[in-house]
Amino acid sequence: MMKTLYVFGDSWPAGSELDDVILDGFPHLIAQKNNYKLDNLSQRSTSIDQACWEFIKAVERKYFIKNDIVLFCITNPDRSWYWENGFPLEIHPGNTNHLIQSQYYKYFYSEDLACANAIKNLLMVYAICQTLQIKCLFVYNWTVPLQKNFTMPGIGLLPANQFYNRTLHEIANNNFNPGGHPNKLGHQLIAEELSAWIKTHDN
Numbered sequence: 001m002m003k004t005l006y007v008f009g010d011s012w013p014a015g016s017e018l019d020d021v022i023l024d025g026f027p028h029l030i031a032q033k034n035n036y037k038l039d040n041l042s043q044r045s046t047s048i049d050q051a052c053w054e055f056i057k058a059v060e061r062k063y064f065i066k067n068d069i070v071l072f073c074i075t076n077p078d079r080s081w082y083w084e085n086g087f088p089l090e091i092h093p094g095n096t097n098h099l100i101q102s103q104y105y106k107y108f109y110s111e112d113l114a115c116a117n118a119i120k121n122l123l124m125v126y127a128i129c130q131t132l133q134i135k136c137l138f139v140y141n142w143t144v145p146l147q148k149n150f151t152m153p154g155i156g157l158l159p160a161n162q163f164y165n166r167t168l169h170e171i172a173n174n175n176f177n178p179g180g181h182p183n184k185l186g187h188q189l190i191a192e193e194l195s196a197w198i199k200t201h202d203n
Contacts (some may be wrong), residue, residue, distance in 0.1 A: 001065065002200070005036040006058065008065050009053045010143050013042040015187070017177035029191030030201055034199055036069065045090045047079035052121040052198035053088060055107070058190030059128060069135040069198060072125055077114040079147045080104065114138060115145050117143075121153045135165065135201050137162055139194065164197055 007013050008028040015021030020027055022040075024173050039062070040053045051072065058170065069141035071086060079092045088186035091101040093109070139156075144167065171193050172186035 002070045003036050004065065005031050005034070005038050005198075006062075006068065006070045007038070007042055007073065008041045008055050008058075008062075008070065009042040010051065010075040010141065011042075011044040011181060012075075013040065013071075013073045014044050014046075016044055017179050018183040018184060018187065019190045024187055026113060026182075026191040027076040029188065030071075030195045030198065033191065034202070035194040042073065043103065045091075046075065047077060047081045047090050047123050048118050049092060051075070051086070052125060055125055055128075057105050057168050059132070064132050066133045067135060067202075069137065069202065070125070070129055071194075071198065072122070072136065072138050074118070074138055074140045076141070076143050078109070078111075080109070080114075080117075093181040110151055112146075116143060119158070123154050123157055126162065137164070137201060139164040139168040140167045142167050164194065166193070 005027065013025065013027050015025035018024040025040070025044070027038055028140040032034070037050045039058075041058055043050065044052065046054075055070070055072070076092075079090055081090055082104075085090070091098065091104055093101075093105050096105075106134045126136050140163075166183065168190055171190045172182040173189055175183050175186035175189065177183045
């Protein structure tokens with residue numbers, strides 16, 4: 001039976017600024033190279049919290065098969081979320097004109113809090129994948145926040161070999177669109193490198 005590659009993350013795996021966000025995106029290219037079905041559940045303007053929420057919803061609604069693969073693309077942990085009219089929305093430090101965002105980053109946010117939340121969320125994803133007997137792999141988009149906090153509780157429970165050793169930003173090698181997202185060539189480079197790495201875990 002053909003395995004399914006599930007992808008979670010933000011605008012990078014969602015294909016922002018591509019002419020064809022599906023066919024030109026690295027999730028589709030990886031699935032093609034490795035002969036997987038693809039279920040790309042990434043969304044633009046998404047925090048780690050929101051990506052984890054999409055993962056939880058997928059576990060509830062979808063039929064995962066043993067040895068399916070989850071690729072979790074880790075955005076910057078300084079992003080967070082709030083709920084409005086029943087829907088989760090992203091907040092980030094750059095939007096200081098937004099009342100909720102400005103208050104959150106003034107009175108609540110800290111790097112330690114952001115990192116602790118990231119560790120908690122990634123531990124949850126990894127543990128659920130272990131229970132379902134599906135592969136769980138992580139790649140950072142452009143920052144590597146957890147490397148600063150190896151002494152924090154829980155970090156040792158996330159196996160280092162489940163994390164790719166380069167960021168998507170590094171792999172794309174300066175091939176970006178004006179808005180800062182990888183261009184078509186950038187996605188091709190990412191797909192080439194990640195598909196080979198994922199294959200090493202596919203046994």
